[in-house]
Amino acid sequence: MKIFTWSNVRLVLMFVLVMFLFSFASIRNENRKISKIDVKIIDNDTPFLLPQMVNKLLIEKNQDSKTITKEGLDLKKLENSINQHELIQKADVFVSVDGVLKAVVKQKTPLGRVVSESGSFYIDYEGNRMPLSDNYTARVPLISGEINGVKREKLSQILRMIYEDEFLKKNIISVKVLSSGSLVLENRNYDFDIDFGRIINIERKFKNYKAFFQKAVSDSTLNKYKKINLKFTQQVVCIK
Numbered sequence: 375m376k377i378f379t380w381s382n383v384r385l386v387l388m389f390v391l392v393m394f395l396f397s398f399a400s401i402r403n404e405n406r407k408i409s410k411i412d413v414k415i416i417d418n419d420t421p422f423l424l425p426q427m428v429n430k431l432l433i434e435k436n437q438d439s440k441t442i443t444k445e446g447l448d449l450k451k452l453e454n455s456i457n458q459h460e461l462i463q464k465a466d467v468f469v470s471v472d473g474v475l476k477a478v479v480k481q482k483t484p485l486g487r488v489v490s491e492s493g494s495f496y497i498d499y500e501g502n503r504m505p506l507s508d509n510y511t512a513r514v515p516l517i518s519g520e521i522n523g524v525k526r527e528k529l530s531q532i533l534r535m536i537y538e539d540e541f542l543k544k545n546i547i548s549v550k551v552l553s554s555g556s557l558v559l560e561n562r563n564y565d566f567d568i569d570f571g572r573i574i575n576i577e578r579k580f581k582n583y584k585a586f587f588q589k590a591v592s593d594s595t596l597n598k599y600k601k602i603n604l605k606f607t608q609q610v611v612c613i614k
Contacts, residue, residue, distance in 0.1 A: 408447070409473040416480045422461045422507035428477055431456050432467070447475070460505050463498075484512045485533035486549060488521055499537075501530030515559075519551035528573045532557070535576055541584060556605075564596055571605035579604040586610040 411432055413425040432452055449467050456465040456477065466478045482504050484496035496504035496512065515536060517529070532549070536542040546568075548560040559568035570579060583604055590596045603611035 408469070408475045411475045411477075413477045413479065416478065417483075420481065420512060421510045422481050422512075423459075423479065424509055428456060428465075428479055431459065432475060432477060452477075461507060483537075484514050485530060485537050486515045486517045487512065488517045490518065490521065497526070497530055497533060499530075499534065501527050515546055516548045517551070518548070520553045520555075521551055523553060523555050524551055524573060532570075532573055532576050535580060539580070542580060545587075564599075566596075566599045567601045569601055569603045569605060571603075575607050578607045582607070582610050586612070 411429055413428045413432075415421065415423055415425060415428070447469065449469070453465055453467040456462060456467065456479065461481055462479055463482045464480045467476070469475055482496075482502075483499040484504055485499055486497045487506075488495050488497060494506060496506065496514070497517070498504040515533065517533075521529075529549075529551075536546050545562050546559050547562045550558040550560075552558065555572055557570040557573065559570050561568065568583065583602065586602065587596070590599075598614050599612045601613040603613070605611075
C-alpha cells in the first residue's frame, strides 16, 4: 500500500499551480489586444513597397487595430493575403509577446523591364510578370521587340545571368528580341550592338564577350566597332 507523504502532496499541488498559471497566461495572451503594427521590408534600398501599403493589407481600412485581440486574428489568412500582392515575394506575419502585429516582407526582384505599345512591366527573378511601382524605378535592362517570340523562362535565364554578374549588370542596358528569336544587347558606354544570337550557350557567350571587352579596353579599340557578334562560341566577330 502506497503512503502519500507531505512531500508528494506538495509536488502535486505545485504541478497543479503551474498548470493553472500556464493556462491563465495563455488565455490572457490570447485576449491581449494588438498594441501596434510593425512592418519591416527587408530590401528597403529598393522601396517598391512602402510600410503603409502593407499596413493596409494587414488591417482593413475601417477597422481599429487596438480593438483586435490576438485570438481574433487569423494570421495565416493575413499572410496569404499579403503574399498575393504582385510586388511581394514572401511575407511572414506574427504577433510578438508584447502584442505587436509584425510583418516581415521580402519584395520581388526585377531583372528587366519590358517596354511595348501595350504597356510596361518588369520580369522578376522567377520569370514572372511584375508590375511597375509608383514609389521606385529599378535600374534594369529595358526589354523590347518581339517579346512573345521567346519563352519567358529562357529570357529570364539570360536576365538572371546579367543580374548576378557585376560586370554585365553595370554594362548591359537593353535587350531587344528580334522576330527570329535572336537577341541584340546594348552596352551602357559604347555605341556598338551586341549580336547575341539565340538564347543558347549563354555562359560561354558572355565569357567570350568579357574576354573580348578586356582585350579591347587594353588596346583602346572599343570605339572602332559597330557590332560585336557572339553567335559563334569559338570566337568573337567584330565589325567596324
